[in-house]
Amino acid sequence: MALDADWAERWVRRTANAIADAKGELTELDRQIGDGDHGENLDRGFKAVVARLDDVAAEPVPADERTVGDVLKLVATTLMSTVGGASGPLYGTAYLRAAKVSGRPQIDPPAVVAVLEAALEGVASRGKATVGEKTMVDAWHAAVEAGEAAAGDGGSEVDVLRAAAEAADTAATGTIPLIATKGRASYLGERSAGHEDPGARSTALVLGAALAAALSGPTPADPRGAA
Amino acid sequence: MTARVALVLVSHSVELARGVAELAEQMAPDVLIRGVGGGPDGGLGTSLDAVQKALAEVLTALADDTAGDDAGGGADGGGVVVLGDLGSSVLTVEAVLELDESLTERVVLARAPFVEGAVAAAVTAHGGADLGAVLESATASIRMFAASEATQPPEASGATSGGESESSRTVTVRNPLGLHARPAALVSRKVAELGATVTIDGVDASSVLQLMALGATQGRELRVEATGERAAEAVATVVEMIDGGFGEV
Numbered sequence: 306m307a308l309d310a311d312w313a314e315r316w317v318r319r320t321a322n323a324i325a326d327a328k329g330e331l332t333e334l335d336r337q338i339g340d341g342d343h344g345e346n347l348d349r350g351f352k353a354v355v356a357r358l359d360d361v362a363a364e365p366v367p368a369d370e371r372t373v374g375d376v377l378k379l380v381a382t383t384l385m386s387t388v389g390g391a392s393g394p395l396y397g398t399a400y401l402r403a404a405k406v407s408g409r410p411q412i413d414p415p416a417v418v419a420v421l422e423a424a425l426e427g428v429a430s431r432g433k434a435t436v437g438e439k440t441m442v443d444a445w446h447a448a449v450e451a452g453e454a455a456a457g458d459g460g461s462e463v464d465v466l467r468a469a470a471e472a473a474d475t476a477a478t479g480t481i482p483l484i485a486t487k488g489r490a491s492y493l494g495e496r497s498a499g500h501e502d503p504g505a506r507s508t509a510l511v512l513g514a515a516l517a518a519a520l521s522g523p524t525p526a527d528p529r530g531a532a
Numbered sequence: 533m534t535a536r537v538a539l540v541l542v543s544h545s546v547e548l549a550r551g552v553a554e555l556a557e558q559m560a561p562d563v564l565i566r567g568v569g570g571g572p573d574g575g576l577g578t579s580l581d582a583v584q585k586a587l588a589e590v591l592t593a594l595a596d597d598t599a600g601d602d603a604g605g606g607a608d609g610g611g612v613v614v615l616g617d618l619g620s621s622v623l624t625v626e627a628v629l630e631l632d633e634s635l636t637e638r639v640v641l642a643r644a645p646f647v648e649g650a651v652a653a654a655v656t657a658h659g660g661a662d663l664g665a666v667l668e669s670a671t672a673s674i675r676m677f678a679a680s681e682a683t684q685p686p687e688a689s690g691a692t693s694g695g696e697s698e699s700s701r702t703v704t705v706r707n708p709l710g711l712h713a714r715p716a717a718l719v720s721r722k723v724a725e726l727g728a729t730v731t732i733d734g735v736d737a738s739s740v741l742q743l744m745a746l747g748a749t750q751g752r753e754l755r756v757e758a759t760g761e762r763a764a765e766a767v768a769t770v771v772e773m774i775d776g777g778f779g780e781v
Contacts, residue, residue: 342577346577349573385580385624385631386579386581387572389572389577390577393623393624394580394620397627398627401630432623488619489619
């Protein structure tokens with residue numbers, strides 16, 4: 306099955322739930338090496354996204370007229386407007402660039418990889434960060450590489466997302482020994498080692514939600530449910 | 533307002549943004565300066581909506597200003613220079629410019645120190661400079677800051693090009709606080725009007741930041757030098773300003 310706008314919406318709603326569940330953990334990670342607002346900020350942002358999706362759902366659009374990019378664009382502008390910290394424009398740019406390459410009702414495995422690549426490119430260019438600097442770029446980069454490999458092997462959309470989500474999770478854990486050289490944590494220098502980067506962890510949650518949304522399938526009975 | 537370039541200052545803190553705007557306004561009263569700060573919830577942070585709103589208002593004000601100006605000279609070279617204080621402020625401004633690419637014709641983000649860049653940009657804009665010149669002034673403030681940390685103010689070059697007149701005099705600072713922000717702005721703005729190259733104790737007198745960096749307080753003797761066609765007049769004018777104590781004696 307190709308991934309459509311309903312999948313994108315389920316992805317976003319699941320992300321909101323995952324972020325809400327992990328809010329305390331993310332905030333604690335950020336308190337150790339940042340300013341302690343990552344969980345709160347993202348939770349506020351994704352709750353606002355869900356509220357806007359609910360508004361949109363009140364005036365349904367025919368499925369073939371809504372693109373994956375429409376959903377991602379809504380996420381982008383809402384996160385930019387509501388998050389407040391650096392993760393707002395960073396995630397916002399990721400979703401914005403992803404929206405630009407997904408303006409279609411359905412996306413196939415290569416297009417899923419393109420979405421991941423666009424998101425990585427957005428985060429890296431906005432944050433002026435590269436791999437190995439203990440940032441969310443580490444998780445996005447690993448996801449793109451794994452997703453590309455899965456698509457190259459002829460994998461399905463689910464295979465691509467599974468590979469991406471697992472790689473992002475591993476990469477997030479892999480930020481623990483790193484010394485931060487970008488972002489707020491870089492002010493700590495060597496003391497940033499031994500802590501997981503909260504942005505890499507939230508990226509793993511986002512991509513885990515993308516996989517779960519693809520596995521859960523459509524939920525026509527309650528399109529506005531948390532799925 | 534007569535300046536064709538306006539400033540928008542974006543900070544995590546609304547108080548910081550407004551404070552720096554107030555400081556820069558005092559030094560450049562003809563420039564439209566807007567401070568924007570705080571997150572969507574009113575706490576520390578940056579609000580994309582607030583930045584978009586401020587830019588729209590400032591651009592509208594500039595357009596109105598130009599429309600009322602018969603010369604219509606503001607149409608070219610005008611615009612908005614934006615400064616951000618830290619990470620997310622800068623990222624948010626970049627995101628605003630990416631969301632609406634039509635803004636990039638008239639809005640530029642300066643990568644500059646927040647306070648020094650705002651003050652330098654404001655004083656340059658006050659003199660009627662165009663967008664590029666104001667941006668350059670803001671950006672140059674970072675080199676100025678680094679130079680003042682590393683070395684003493686540069687010595688004035690003894691050589692001047694032949695044929696140009698030159699003039700110099702010394703004057704003693706009379707007001708207690710000396711060339712602090714407001715007097716430094718007055719002097720640098722006047723120098724920009726004079727059309728001569730003026731130095732004070734070897735630093736560029738058209739740069740408000742370099743004048744402030746002299747730390748010239750009451751009793752200090754300053755050497756005012758100028759080159760150019762109106763060198764003597766320029767020196768006399770600057771000496772008179774300093775000797776007058778800027779209304780503070």
